[in-house]
Amino acid sequence: MLDTEPDLSDRLFSNFDFSNGAVAAVSGGSDSTALLFLLKHHLDRTLPAAKLLAVTIDHDLRPGSAAEAQAVASVCAEHGIAHRTLVWSGRKPRTGLPAAAREARYRLLAKAAEAEGIRVVVTGHTADDQAETVLMRQAREEDASDEDARDGRGLAGMAPATLYDWRTWIARPLLGTRRAALREMLKRRGIGWIEDPTNVDQRFERPRMRISLAGADGEARFAQAIAKAGQAAAEREELGRRAAVLIGAFAGRPAPGLIRLDRDFTSAEDSEAAVYALRILLATVGGVSFLPDEARPRALFERLRSETLCATLSRTVVDARRSGIFLHREARNLPAAVPAQDQALWDGRRGITLSDRSGGLVIAPVGPAAAKRSAQEAGVSASLLRRALAAEPALWRGGERVDFVGGGDAPQPMTSVPVVSPFARFLPSFDLLAAAAVAALIGAPSLPPLPFRGHDRGGAWAKA
Numbered sequence: 265m266l267d268t269e270p271d272l273s274d275r276l277f278s279n280f281d282f283s284n285g286a287v288a289a290v291s292g293g294s295d296s297t298a299l300l301f302l303l304k305h306h307l308d309r310t311l312p313a314a315k316l317l318a319v320t321i322d323h324d325l326r327p328g329s330a331a332e333a334q335a336v337a338s339v340c341a342e343h344g345i346a347h348r349t350l351v352w353s354g355r356k357p358r359t360g361l362p363a364a365a366r367e368a369r370y371r372l373l374a375k376a377a378e379a380e381g382i383r384v385v386v387t388g389h390t391a392d393d394q395a396e397t398v399l400m401r402q403a404r405e406e407d408a409s410d411e412d413a414r415d416g417r418g419l420a421g422m423a424p425a426t427l428y429d430w431r432t433w434i435a436r437p438l439l440g441t442r443r444a445a446l447r448e449m450l451k452r453r454g455i456g457w458i459e460d461p462t463n464v465d466q467r468f469e470r471p472r473m474r475i476s477l478a479g480a481d482g483e484a485r486f487a488q489a490i491a492k493a494g495q496a497a498a499e500r501e502e503l504g505r506r507a508a509v510l511i512g513a514f515a516g517r518p519a520p521g522l523i524r525l526d527r528d529f530t531s532a533e534d535s536e537a538a539v540y541a542l543r544i545l546l547a548t549v550g551g552v553s554f555l556p557d558e559a560r561p562r563a564l565f566e567r568l569r570s571e572t573l574c575a576t577l578s579r580t581v582v583d584a585r586r587s588g589i590f591l592h593r594e595a596r597n598l599p600a601a602v603p604a605q606d607q608a609l610w611d612g613r614r615g616i617t618l619s620d621r622s623g624g625l626v627i628a629p630v631g632p633a634a635a636k637r638s639a640q641e642a643g644v645s646a647s648l649l650r651r652a653l654a655a656e657p658a659l660w661r662g663g664e665r666v667d668f669v670g671g672g673d674a675p676q677p678m679t680s681v682p683v684v685s686p687f688a689r690f691l692p693s694f695d696l697l698a699a700a701a702v703a704a705l706i707g708a709p710s711l712p713p714l715p716f717r718g719h720d721r722g723g724a725w726a727k728a
């Protein structure tokens with residue numbers, strides 16, 4: 265089909281493992297249309313039996329979106345490519361619409377993949393998108409009010425692969441390819457695309473950045489941004505690797521919801537990695553989806569070197585005693601009782617599975633009274649164990665706890681599995697090693713292998 269571009273599609277996709285097929289996320293714009301045709305070309309030649317499904321999300325936000333999805337469907341039908349349109353139905357939020365749309369888009373794409381047994385979704389993000397992203401983040405970083413952006417991690421830009429919901433890989437094979445080259449290729453092949461009006465709407469930050477990159481010094485700024493992203497990505501990966509080593513060496517889990525750091529953690533020479541590890545652990549124990557900004561964990565780490573103390577950060581109590589530094593969820597602001605629901609995320613830190621679907625069940629914290637009956641653990645004070653257990657979820661009916669059905673093989677009515685909160689929804693491949701170390705520590709499910717060739721389960725993260 266794209267016989268003039270055999271090298272390009274090989275270069276882009278030869279590292280991927282598409283043996284379970286691929287979902288191509290196609291908006292109908294130039295980049296994702298090019299992605300679709302390049303991928304089709306690659307699969308036809310190398311893996312003709314592999315399933316290829318193009319998916320278009322109709323965000324239902326502007327008139328014409330359904331027609332655009334239909335146009336993609338027609339192009340796919342013309343070329344014998346399976347296609348589905350999924351509509352983001354339901355109420356749209358008044359604020360934070362772009363983030364909500366992105367969230368909905370990935371949720372629907374992952375759902376479509378999962379329904380077909382496909383493990384990887386590919387998107388058409390290009391080198392131009394990457395440069396825009398990095399420059400926008402850099403501008404925010406310079407704005408001192410944006411705490412999230414200030415630790416430099418964001419300057420790594422978009423990761424080549426991101427794990428969504430701890431289950432589905434979103435890969436970006438075109439991150440090293442220029443938009444102009446893709447458009448050229450489409451034009452040569454006589455393939456059209458849709459111009460999204462929001463891409464040139466200057467009320468939005470990205471189109472403004474796009475226009476400024478088309479200006480006089482645009483190419484130089486592009487090159488600088490890409491170089492910066494490469495360097496920041498390598499640094500971020502390396503920092504994550506070092507943090508993972510410290511977590512493996514110094515962290516333990518005496519009981520669910522209770523993390524113990526060896527006191528020697530505070531004498532780690534690599535204090536940068538130790539602070540990073542601490543930030544990830546704080547967010548995980550507190551059930552928070554973002555890392556606390558760097559300043560406060562750094563100050564806390566410095567104090568931990570010399571003091572016993574009790575402090576709260578990221579909804580996590582840090583109780584530093586001579587016997588170790590203990591982290592557990594603070595008792596404040598735990599979720600109120602909610603009707604029990606299967607497959608729910610509780611308090612941002614526990615994945616709930618229900619096998620008892622009968623009515624009248626609620627999930628609420630174990631609470632201090634029930635936690636009094638907790639088991640003892642060698643070397644850990646009973647009060648710490650009680651506080652950690654009190655913040656765990658339990659299943660209740662009419663004020664009575666019902667999630668223990670005693671011994672034997674009977675299924676528990678509810679299971680609660682820890683999640684690595686800051687990475688549970690989106691895990692960029694930069695952070696895989698740190699996330700894997702925390703997953704092993706807290707008993708979260710292990711990570712699926714990367715969608716690249718030669719990554720088995722055991723070594724999946726070595727080259728992330």
Ligand SMILES: Nc1ncnc2c1ncn2[C@@H]1O[C@H](COP(=O)(O)OP(=O)(O)OP(=O)(O)O)[C@@H](O)[C@H]1O
Nearest residue numbers: 289290291293294295296297319320321387388389
């Ligand atoms: N409505 C959508 N349906 C399916 N995939 C989408 C949709 N919007 C975006 N994507 C995916 O996310 C990528 C990046 O989105 P972005 O909004 O930057 O691109 P776009 O301007 O919509 O189109 P393109 O990247 O195709 O030129 C797209 O290349 C595509 O893979």
